[in-house]
Amino acid sequence: MTADRLTILHVYPRQMGVSGDRGNVAALVRRAAAAGLDTEVLEYAPGDDLPAAADVVVIGNGPLSAMRSLGADVARIAAPLRSFASDGVPVIAVGGGFDLATNEVVPTEGAPLAGFGVFDARAVRGAERRVNYFVLETRYPLLPGASKRLAGFEDHATTIELAAGVTPFADVVSGGATRLAPRSRVRSSARRSARTRRVRSCRSTRS
Numbered sequence: 001m002t003a004d005r006l007t008i009l010h011v012y013p014r015q016m017g018v019s020g021d022r023g024n025v026a027a028l029v030r031r032a033a034a035a036g037l038d039t040e041v042l043e044y045a046p047g048d049d050l051p052a053a054a055d056v057v058v059i060g061n062g063p064l065s066a067m068r069s070l071g072a073d074v075a076r077i078a079a080p081l082r083s084f085a086s087d088g089v090p091v092i093a094v095g096g097g098f099d100l101a102t103n104e105v106v107p108t109e110g111a112p113l114a115g116f117g118v119f120d121a122r123a124v125r126g127a128e129r130r131v132n133y134f135v136l137e138t139r140y141p142l143l144p145g146a147s148k149r150l151a152g153f154e155d156h157a158t159t160i161e162l163a164a165g166v167t168p169f170a171d172v173v174s175g176g177a178t179r180l181a182p183r184s185r186v187r188s189s190a191r192r193s194a195r196t197r198r199v200r201s202c203r204s205t206r207s
Contacts, residue, residue: 005038009054011081012062013043015070016097021060024092028056046073050080057084061095064125067105067113074100078116085118099123099158120163129157134175139167149173 010025029039042051067074081101085091093101098119105113108126115123136150150170162168 004036005040006032007051007053007055008039008041009044009051009057009084010041011044011057011059011077011097012046012066012070013060014045015066016062016100017060018063019061019095021058021094021097024060024094025058028058028092044077046070050077054084054089057081057089057091059091059093059097059101061097062100063096064105064107064113067096067100070100071113074116075114078114081116082118091118093118095156098160099125102160103163120166122161122163124159124161125157127157127159129155131155132175135173136170137173138170140169 006028008025008028010022013022013025025041029041032039042054044050081091091101099105100113100115101118102115102121102123103117103119104115104122106122106124107113112122131154133151133153136152138148138150141148
């Protein structure tokens with residue numbers, strides 16, 4: 001990074017940006033401005049020349065169909081992105097973007113997809129969806145002397161399998177792991193509850 005400018009590389013903003021992920025880039029720009037830093041945002045699209053340098057890499061969320069369509073381009077830029085990470089460039093990857101940043105994405109149907117290999121893990125899809133807030137205890141404080149406690153939110157149906165010898169970023173201290181029942185089960189439960197309410201109502205009317 002130059003003394004007065006932060007370069008943000010936003011990878012696949014159109015294909016991997018279904019969750020308002022440009023907002024993550026906007027937040028980085030805003031925080032940099034608050035610290036007195038100018039920013040340059042570089043958007044990378046499939047087939048472009050990847051910039052030779054960046055200070056932060058952002059990869060947003062996207063569906064499996066988008067990941068499949070990006071397969072050839074993912075293979076083309078995987079090595080440079082891994083080089084960024086090994087040189088200490090932070091990679092902010094969200095949802096499907098995190099899956100794509102692992103070695104491999106394993107779908108419920110079809111062949112596995114090769115990822116960027118930035119994170120030495122694989123993303124196995126098909127787990128029960130988990131939605132909840134949680135508190136983490138990290139081994140890596142973000143700043144010297146900073147608290148190791150972090151608050152987060154999960155909404156996913158993927159299991160991340162770490163490679164041998166890989167240490168997780170943090171451990172869950174509280175919360176998390178609330179599993180959602182499939183929609184059909186939820187609807188069935190709701191119908192049973194409605195019938196129960198109607199029966200109770202009828203009984204109270206007769207009395």
